[in-house]
Amino acid sequence: MSFPFNAKIPAGPLAEKWTRYRGEAKLVSPANKRKLDIIVVGTGLAGASAAASLGELGYNVKAFCYQDSPRRAHSIAAQGGINAAKNYPNDGDSIHRLFFDTIKGGDYRSREGNVYRLAEVSNQIIDQCVAQGIPFARTYGGLLDNRSFGGAQVSRTFYARGQTGQQLLLGAYGALSRQIHLGSVKLYPRRDMLNLVMENGKARGIITRNLVTGEIERHTAHAVVLATGGYGNVYYLSTNAMGSNITPAWQAYRKGALFANPCFTQIHPTCIPVHGDFQSKLTLMSESLRNDGRIWVPKKQEDAEKLRKKQITPADIPAEDRDYYLERRYPAFGNLVPRDVASRAAKERCDAGFGVGTGLAVYLDFEESLKRLGKEVIEERYGNLFQMYEQITGENPYTTPMMIYPAVHYTMGGLWVDYELMTNIPGLYAIGEVNFSDHGANRLGASALMQGLADGYFILPYTIGNYLAAEIHTPRMTTKEPSFDQAAAETEARLNRIMQIQGKQSVDKLHKKLGHIMWEYVGMGRNEAGLRKALEELPKLKEEFWADIKVPGTLHEFNPEIEKAGRLIDFIELGELIARDALLRAESCGGHFREEMQTSDGEAKRDDEHFTHVSAWQFNEETEPVLLREDLVFEAVELKQRIYK
Amino acid sequence: MDLTLKIWRQKNATDRGGILTYKVTGVSPDSSFFEMLDMLNQQLIEGNQEPVAFDHDCREGICGTCSLFINGRPHGPKRGITTCQLHMRSFSNGDTIYIEPWRARAFPVIKDLIVDRGAFDKIIQAGGYVSVNTGGIPDANAIPVPKFNAERSMDAAACIGCGACVASCANASAMLFVSAKIAQFDYLPQGKVETTRRVQAMVQAMDALGFGNCSNMYACEAECPKEISIANIALMNRNFLKAKVCAEKEG
Numbered sequence: 044m045s046f047p048f049n050a051k052i053p054a055g056p057l058a059e060k061w062t063r064y065r066g067e068a069k070l071v072s073p074a075n076k077r078k079l080d081i082i083v084v085g086t087g088l089a090g091a092s093a094a095a096s097l098g099e100l101g102y103n104v105k106a107f108c109y110q111d112s113p114r115r116a117h118s119i120a121a122q123g124g125i126n127a128a129k130n131y132p133n134d135g136d137s138i139h140r141l142f143f144d145t146i147k148g149g150d151y152r153s154r155e156g157n158v159y160r161l162a163e164v165s166n167q168i169i170d171q172c173v174a175q176g177i178p179f180a181r182t183y184g185g186l187l188d189n190r191s192f193g194g195a196q197v198s199r200t201f202y203a204r205g206q207t208g209q210q211l212l213l214g215a216y217g218a219l220s221r222q223i224h225l226g227s228v229k230l231y232p233r234r235d236m237l238n239l240v241m242e243n244g245k246a247r248g249i250i251t252r253n254l255v256t257g258e259i260e261r262h263t264a265h266a267v268v269l270a271t272g273g274y275g276n277v278y279y280l281s282t283n284a285m286g287s288n289i290t291p292a293w294q295a296y297r298k299g300a301l302f303a304n305p306c307f308t309q310i311h312p313t314c315i316p317v318h319g320d321f322q323s324k325l326t327l328m329s330e331s332l333r334n335d336g337r338i339w340v341p342k343k344q345e346d347a348e349k350l351r352k353k354q355i356t357p358a359d360i361p362a363e364d365r366d367y368y369l370e371r372r373y374p375a376f377g378n379l380v381p382r383d384v385a386s387r388a389a390k391e392r393c394d395a396g397f398g399v400g401t402g403l404a405v406y407l408d409f410e411e412s413l414k415r416l417g418k419e420v421i422e423e424r425y426g427n428l429f430q431m432y433e434q435i436t437g438e439n440p441y442t443t444p445m446m447i448y449p450a451v452h453y454t455m456g457g458l459w460v461d462y463e464l465m466t467n468i469p470g471l472y473a474i475g476e477v478n479f480s481d482h483g484a485n486r487l488g489a490s491a492l493m494q495g496l497a498d499g500y501f502i503l504p505y506t507i508g509n510y511l512a513a514e515i516h517t518p519r520m521t522t523k524e525p526s527f528d529q530a531a532a533e534t535e536a537r538l539n540r541i542m543q544i545q546g547k548q549s550v551d552k553l554h555k556k557l558g559h560i561m562w563e564y565v566g567m568g569r570n571e572a573g574l575r576k577a578l579e580e581l582p583k584l585k586e587e588f589w590a591d592i593k594v595p596g597t598l599h600e601f602n603p604e605i606e607k608a609g610r611l612i613d614f615i616e617l618g619e620l621i622a623r624d625a626l627l628r629a630e631s632c633g634g635h636f637r638e639e640m641q642t643s644d645g646e647a648k649r650d651d652e653h654f655t656h657v658s659a660w661q662f663n664e665e666t667e668p669v670l671l672r673e674d675l676v677f678e679a680v681e682l683k684q685r686i687y688k
Numbered sequence: 689m690d691l692t693l694k695i696w697r698q699k700n701a702t703d704r705g706g707i708l709t710y711k712v713t714g715v716s717p718d719s720s721f722f723e724m725l726d727m728l729n730q731q732l733i734e735g736n737q738e739p740v741a742f743d744h745d746c747r748e749g750i751c752g753t754c755s756l757f758i759n760g761r762p763h764g765p766k767r768g769i770t771t772c773q774l775h776m777r778s779f780s781n782g783d784t785i786y787i788e789p790w791r792a793r794a795f796p797v798i799k800d801l802i803v804d805r806g807a808f809d810k811i812i813q814a815g816g817y818v819s820v821n822t823g824g825i826p827d828a829n830a831i832p833v834p835k836f837n838a839e840r841s842m843d844a845a846a847c848i849g850c851g852a853c854v855a856s857c858a859n860a861s862a863m864l865f866v867s868a869k870i871a872q873f874d875y876l877p878q879g880k881v882e883t884t885r886r887v888q889a890m891v892q893a894m895d896a897l898g899f900g901n902c903s904n905m906y907a908c909e910a911e912c913p914k915e916i917s918i919a920n921i922a923l924m925n926r927n928f929l930k931a932k933v934c935a936e937k938e939g
Contacts, residue, residue, distance in 0.1 A: 096822040111743065112809050114849055115751040131829065167823070174825040176818040176879035178841035178872065185832025203842060209750055210845060217817030224813040232806070255798055284745040319716055321723045324747045431749060434773045435720075500822045549733045551726065595738050600700065601799040603741055604733070 046659075046673045048301070051461040052156040057679045058138075061160045064462070065505055069512035076101035079511050080264040080519065082249055084236045084291050086113030088208070088492060089475025090270030091215035092499030098222030100504060102511075105262060106219065107231045107251060109286055109606075114216045117272060117284040118495060121208025122329035122428065123192060124200035125172075125492040127165040132189050136197040138162045143680060145490060148194040148381050149455070149483020150633035150649060151682050152304070152657075154675060156462060161481050164501040165493050169201055171500055175214040179203050190334055190424075192488035194381035194687075200489045205329055205428045211492055215499070234260070235606060236291040237537075239267065239298045239471070240530045246471035247520055248527060249291075250534045254606060257599040259531055261522035265514045266470045266507060269295060270499070273454035273476040275308070277614045277621065278566070279558020281451035282314060282327040288610035289617050292458050292477050300466040301459035301659040301671065303479035305617065306625035309486055309634045310567050311452030312385035315435050316404040325450040326435055328407070329428055330488040333378045335412035335421065336445070338385075340397040340405050342366045350399045357399070357406055357444050368392055376687040383485045383634045383647070384687060386449035390567050391645060393448070400446045408444035449567060453491060455482040455634065456624075459659045459673075463506035464498060470510065474498035479657070484633025538598055541608050546591030550607040553588055557615055560584065565622050570638040574626040581619040588612055620660055620668060627670065630654045642684075651682050689715040689776060692784040693728065695740055698797050705797065707786075717777040721764065722747060722754070724776055741800040749773040749913065752848030755855070756801060757788040762852035762911045770850065770913040790851050792860035794898040805851050807897040808865065815889035816869045818879050831877050841875035844868040846914040853908035853916075859900030864908040866890050867924035868916045874923060884931040891928055 053060040053067075071079065079102050083094040086108040094106040108116060130136040141162040146153060169187070173179065180188040180202050189198040203210040222228040233254040240248035240261070248263040274289040275281035296302045313328045341347045342364045349355045368388055370377045380388075389405050398404055413421055418441060422429070429440045436446070458466050458473035460480055465472050475495040482490065520527075564577035588611065596602040631640040631647035632654070640648045657673040690713045698705030712728050719727075722744050729739035745753040754771040758764035764774045779785065787801065795803040845868070853864035870887050873879025879886075902921055909918040 092822075099821045110745060110751075110753065111805060112849065114809075114812075115745055115753050117746060117751070119752075120746045120748055120750050129828070169828045170825045171820075171822060173828040173831075174818065174820045174878055176841075176873045176876050178838050178845050178876065179828075180842075181833055181835050181838040183835050185834055185838075186829045203845075206750065206846065209848075210842075213845065217812065218820075218822070220809065220813040221817045221819060224815075230809075232809075282748075284751065285747060286745050318718050321716060321719050321727060323720070323723050323726055326748045430768070431773070434749070434769055434775065437718075437775070437777060504822065549730055551730065593733060595733055595736070601741060601802070604739065 046671055048467045049461065050154065050673060051463060052154065053462065057155060057159045060156050061163055068505055068509040071508045071512050071515065073101050075515045077103070079103065079514065080105065081266050081268060081507070082107070082262055082264040083268045083270060084249065085116065085270035085272060085475070086216070086219065087116035087118035087270060087272055087475060088212055088215055088495030089499045090116070090268070091212065091219045092496050093268055093270060093474055093503050094228050095215060095218035095222050096500050096504045097507070098225070098227035101227070104222070104228040105231060105264065106228055107234045107236060109233065109235050109254065111232055113219055113230065113232065114213060116212060117287055118212045118492070119209045120284070121492055122205045122327065123331035124190065124202035124207045124489040125168065125211060126192065126199050126487070126489040127169045127201060127493065128162055128199060129166050129169060131187060132198045134197045136199050140197065141165060141199065144195050145481065145487060146483070146680055147685055148487040149485050150647065150685055151483065151651070151655070151677065152307070152632055152675065153481055153483035155677060155679055157480050160502065161494060161497050164497045167501055168493060168496045172211060172214055175217060177203060177210045177214045190331055191379055193330055193333065193379045193385065194487040196376070200331070202331065205331070205425055208492060211496065215496070235609070237294065237534045237609065238530045239295050240526050241298060241468070242520060242524065242526045245469045248522065250530050255601050257597070257602065259535055261527045261531060263520045263522050265511060265517060266472065268472040268474060268503065269458065269477050270475045271477045273457070274614070274617055275451045275454055277557065277618050278451040278561045279554050280317065280322060280325050282311060282325050285324060288613070290610050290613045292473065293613040293617055295458060295466065295468065295471060297662050298468065299662065300468050300471060301661055302457070302620060303459035303657050303659045304456035304624065305621045305660065306628055306635050307455035307484045307633060308451060308621070309382060309453040309455060310386040310449045312382055312389055312449050313407060313447045314450035314452070315432065316400055316446055316448040326431065327450070327452060328432060328445065328447055330382070332407060332425060332428065335416070335424070336378070336407040336409050337367055337411060338369050338378055338405055338407055339365045339367045340392045340399060344396045347397045347399060351402055366397070373687045380687045381485060381487060386567060387636060389449055404446040404448045406444040407447045409440065410444070413441065453486055455479065455484060455486055459657070463509060464503055465506070465510065472503060472507065474503055484635055538605065538609065541592060541605065542594055542598055544589065544592050546593050548587070548591050549593055550604055550611050553584070553592060554611050554614070557584060557611070557618055561618050561621070565618070565625055568636050568638050569625050571626065574622050577622040578619065578626065581615060581622065585615050588615060623668065624658055624660065628654055628658060646684070649684070655682070689717060689779065689781045691715060691779065694784060694786045695801070696788045697740070697800055700799055701796055715776055717775070719776050720747070720772060721774040721776065722772055741802050743802045744772055747772045750848060752850040755790050755803065755850060757790060757855060759786050762790070762855040763913050768913060768915050770848070790855040792854045794860065794862070795851060795854065807899070808849050808851065808862070810897060811862065811866060811890055811893045812869065814893035815886040818873060819882060833876055837875040841872050844871040844875070844916065844920055847916050848914055850913060852911050852913060854899065856907040856911035857900065858905060858907070859903060861902045861908070862894050862899035863902040863921050863924065864912065864916055864918065866894050867920035870924045870927065871920040874927065883927055884934060887924060887927045888931050888935070
């Protein structure tokens with residue numbers, strides 16, 4: 044079956060597509076913009092930048108977030124930096140090179156047109172952020188400083204110490220706050236979006252729960268933008284915030300929006316290792332640390348064992364007995380190989396018995412850089428990260444190497460969108476991490492911030508007009524229409540059903556079970572038997588939820604347990620879709636590693652003949668989800684095995 | 689570790705509230721303070737009691753969601769960290785720990801340990817930004833910024849808006865929070881353009897929202913999880929005074 048939706052990639056040479064699109068897109072006059080309402084759900088980098096930019100243009104915007112303030116969205120936790128093709132260091136960067144690195148980094152599973160546009164607008168983002176007063180790192184000459192990130196041989200990453208996400212988000216939050224002050228954006232904090240309202244096949248509103256009062260609320264608009272982030276918490280333990288969830292996107296999926304490439308999940312190589320059963324989240328140590336830190340494990344298994352038993356310390360291992368395995372296996376990129384490659388290499392060493400700490404950890408060592416650059420320089424570059432590490436582990440990374448291990452971090456899959464960032468539901472947009480668009484099967488470091496802000500500042504404000512131009516005659520809907528009644532009733536019925544179970548297991552307990560199944564069978568290495576096992580276990584877990592979940596309190600008050608329960612059941616359903624997608628994609632690519640498909644030296648082996656497509660899943664109430672394939676066409680780049688040696 | 693917890697419980701904004709006592713046993717010193725509270729909540733849910741509501745999200749010290757007054761100090765006994773970064777190894781077996789919400793007129797309690805910090809958003813809305821629209825801006829390197837200024841700006845910009853400064857202040861003053869934002873922009877040419885207008889608008893909003901004045905106790909600086917310097921308040925006061933004089937001249 045051919046793919047029934049149009050990705051709307053503009054015709055013409057790659058470098059001209061976006062210019063051509065902007066020249067031809069329909070416009071909405073200022074007088075008409077005032078008559079159009081847009082809902083933006085989520086206030087991270089994508090959501091806040093979109094809401095602010097759309098407000099500036101004159102639309103009426105309503106912005107929603109589950110946090111108490113838009114400034115707390117999880118983009119804030121991004122540490123290392125943001126990429127752009129400025130070529131300020133004069134090291135050979137260009138828009139084409141950033142485009143190429145991103146396509147290759149994503150293991151050739153993203154659209155050329157989208158990725159080229161991302162690289163094209165990357166430079167404007169840096170200009171915008173500087174104009175907003177974001178204190179990027181600078182050199183003594185007063186100009187912007189750059190550093191390197193994985194998967195690139197140029198230094199194109201702009202940063203603000205180890206708090207780049209925080210600073211960029213606060214910039215977007217400032218722009219959003221300004222629009223709130225001017226009255227073009229109305230803010231709704233502490234709200235969960237629980238349903239999508241459709242009218243005549245178009246997205247026309249949302250149903251939210253006021254988390255303080257428990258009230259079910261209705262909001263109407265001419266377009267709905269989802270900027271709700273990724274689904275890493277399907278694994279329970281991840282670097283995501285505790286509240287990060289898939290519910291808005293999942294409800295949209297249940298209303299007909301396609302969910303693309305759910306099995307493309309990213310395991311980040313440098314996180315603080317798991318320390319116990321009671322653990323609630325994992326903390327990332329920025330990839331930027333790999334600029335100056337060297338990753339190693341002992342060469343001898345007996346040394347590793349002594350280290351695990353704490354009979355010796357890492358300082359007791361002489362240089363010749365250390366295996367700097369990334370430098371050994373990938374001399375060209377060394378410690379700065381892409382995340383998927385670095386994660387698998389760490390797993391390989393630990394599985395082979397060379398792990399330290401609990402056995403599931405490797406060293407990230409700054410000894411040499413401290414000698415070469417001095418403590419002051421290292422402190423200036425990574426001070427807050429070192430402090431964060433010491434708080435959590437009680438160890439001082441200035442004197443003993445950090446211990447790190449891979450952890451779930453980012454999800455490349457998400458709602459299917461076309462070139463305009465619109466899902467297959469007219470009027471419903473998905474921007475930032477919640478869409479599947481730009482990173483293929485693996486995202487490169489410092490590219491999430493770039494994509495979130497590209498979508499929000501420079502892409503959606505152009506593309507949404509092309510849709511809304513035809514909506515200027517559509518009158519505002521009241522929330523008393525039957526479509527709102529029905530959606531609100533669905534949501535209330537679901538919440539009541541959960542409350543009435545009063546079983547024995549808390550939400551966290553079941554969430555841990557979900558996490559265990561996902562990590563065990565749908566984690567870093569996947570195989571057919573394991574995936575089939577997951578597909579057996581997950582429906583059982585779903586039954587367990589509907590039979591045995593326990594939610595205290597009532598619906599009509601501040602009740603964090605009911606929030607978590609609703610998010611969990613959507614995660615369980617999504618988990619099943621991830622496993623299904625991973626089973627069908629019988630190739631290894633990027634973060635999706637099928638153990639059956641590897642080269643003789645353990646690298647991911649793609650199957651371009653059968654899998655050069657986007658797997659877009661369509662919900663079906665009666666049957667299993669339906670797989671639709673959007674073929675990926677490559678004109679500018681040649682498909683090759685990714686080599687970082 | 690076995691601990692006794694004395695926790696503020698308050699059903700909603702209108703409830704009077706009070707301190708209740710709980711016991712938790714078998715806490716690992718490697719767990720975080722919130723993982724200890726997670727344990728307590730599991731216990732409460734299993735015993736058919738309502739879990740304790742507390743604010744938290746990123747659990748890595750950057751989002752600013754978490755609060756908690758622990759043994760009389762915002763974010764607990766250690767310097768330079770948030771509650772979510774506090775680990776149980778900072779306590780001893782057998783300890784009694786008092787846990788209360790932020791206390792300030794401008795931060796009303798929503799439930800248990802959760803307060804409404806919407807007033808901080810309102811202060812930012814009044815002027816905590818550079819007034820530029822998206823697009824139409826010069827190249828990022830068009831205006832060089834001395835490294836010293838960029839670093840000082842970043843020091844101030846590290847504020848996470850948690851409200852510990854307000855909670856620690858006898859006057860519930862928000863001046864450390866407000867001055868950090870003013871200083872961040874004042875150190876940069878892009879932000880300096882608007883300093884006069886910004887400082888007036890933000891100070892006015894701060895006063896209107898019921899925050900108190902600064903009386904130089906330095907508690908905010910001591911308790912700030914991001915160690916924001918009180919020197920920012922001096923910078924703000926200087927600019928506020930200057931703005932007044934200039935406004936009179938212009939007016």
